[in-house]
Amino acid sequence: MKIIFLSHPLFLGSNSMPRYANWLSNGMRERGHEVEIWQPQPKFFNLPAPGSLKKWLGYIDQYIVFPFVIKSGIKKQPANTLYVFTDHALGPWVPYLAQQKHIIHCHDFLAQRSAMGSIPQNKTGFGGRMYQKFIRSGYRKGENFISISKKTQHDLHEFLGDKKPKYSTVVYNGLNQNFNVQDSAVCRSEVGNAIGRDVSGGYFLHVGGNQWYKNRPGVVKIYNHLSRHAAYSGLPLVMIGPKPNQQLLNEREGSALKQNIYLLSDASDDLVKKAYSGASAFIFPSLAEGFGWPIAEAMASGSFVVTTNDAPMSEVAGNAALLCDVCPAETEKQDAWAAKTATEIVQVLDNLAQKEALVKAGIENAKRFDSEKTLDTIETIYKQITGAN
Incomplete structure (x- = not known):
């Protein structure tokens, strides 16, 4: 099975989501699948500019340049390729792949809930609300979802509203390090x-x-x-x-x-x-x-x-x-x-x-919360989505 993981760009400085994408890709590669990771590169972000403009240059790389990379990349892939969004916050890219076999991993909807005003401890400004709406309009075009908890799945279905997902399940995270009782x-x-x-x-x-x-x-x-x-x-x-x-x-x-x-x-x-x-x-x-x-x-x-x-x-x-x-x-x-x-x-x-x-x-x-069992379960789901044996 050919799997392409779409991941957050490294230039934003966040490590957790790229690390999650690497964990998934390494796990599927070890299980014999052909794997690639697609993520925006810092073409505009690396231009000399004041710090206040860096975010906007990063948006150009993510939401203007990268969609062209996606559209050209699709043409080179086998017909049965599975496109995996490693985070629902990558929603703006979903419409470009909604007609392909795809699945979206959902982690938490705290930013989405904050933008809707349901979390008093974390108020969101106008710009943030518009950005989260942009994300939401994207992942709502998706059909298949994996949530890391029942709470996340509940929030997902709430934000999908009248749109019923074709496939939605919960797979708990697995511990990716060896934790045990010590003296x-x-x-x-x-x-x-x-x-x-x-x-x-x-x-x-x-x-x-x-x-x-x-x-x-x-x-x-x-x-x-x-x-x-x-x-x-x-x-x-x-x-x-x-x-x-x-x-x-x-x-x-x-x-x-x-x-x-x-x-x-x-x-x-x-x-x-x-x-x-x-x-x-x-x-x-x-x-x-x-x-x-x-x-x-x-x-x-x-x-x-x-x-x-x-x-x-x-x-x-x-x-x-x-x-x-x-x-x-x-x-x-x-x-x-x-x-x-x-x-x-x-x-x-x-x-x-x-x-x-x-x-x-x-x-x-x-x-x-066993990492290998989690990856086995995710692999089974990926095969279901693609119809692979």
Whole structure:
């Protein structure tokens, strides 16, 4: 089978979607298929220009130049070629391939929902709303879809409206690294070395980026209340992710426990794995996600996981995590939310049998997210779409 993956351009600086495209293409190549990746090249983007114009030059490469590449490229491909859009945000290219065999991978519709005004924590300006409408008008021309969660599929069908997809299914992500339970004492020693502090007694952990929906400031709010419980007042908070944004820095600075809050950037994959296994609790109170990779990663590593009682976080966590309320948008209600969540965490930490049961269930739950099984399932779907044997 000939498969052409359409991917986001590398020149935009985002790594996650091109990495996903490479994961798919490598997986299909290993399964014996002929594979290509098509993505815009920075012809106009590389021209000398002020930074304020770079975005628009990039749009020319993506939405004016690249469609000509697609139309000329189609003529050179076998008739039964499958065109795979690795993200529904590539919607503007869908009309050029809608008459070919195709399928669209859908990750999360947070930008789409924000543009429609359904997420008060992330308001979108006029330009952003028009851009998301442009994307939506494109993927609505598609017929076949794979969503990474039931929540994503629900949002997809909502945005498709009266247009019923020819094919729509859910395939959960697979863990693309080897996460497993490691010796907690060894792991805590290495985490301690990384932050310059003895954490042999444990620590609270968060892993995630600065996106609004990750709710990193909310993690600090919860930690402030956790430290009011005597048994856990000496445990630090370790937050692993990119360089913190100003909102997180402000939240940390306003905490009476700021000296116990460690913001660890550029951590190696090995250190992240050890941090999961050594944590007293992994706190992941996201407001929204497309999937929620760290939930599965932490569970596979033997962490006691705390996450949000809302899809898809609850979908990934199953019955193997402590599910807390979603942090309210109203600032005046957030302290009470943090206090309640901290109390619920302490209740589990104080009940060793309950904590161990959740950890055991988490290790088992994480087995659902096997990368090779995911690729096998996706390959089967690709064959269905093309009619290949």
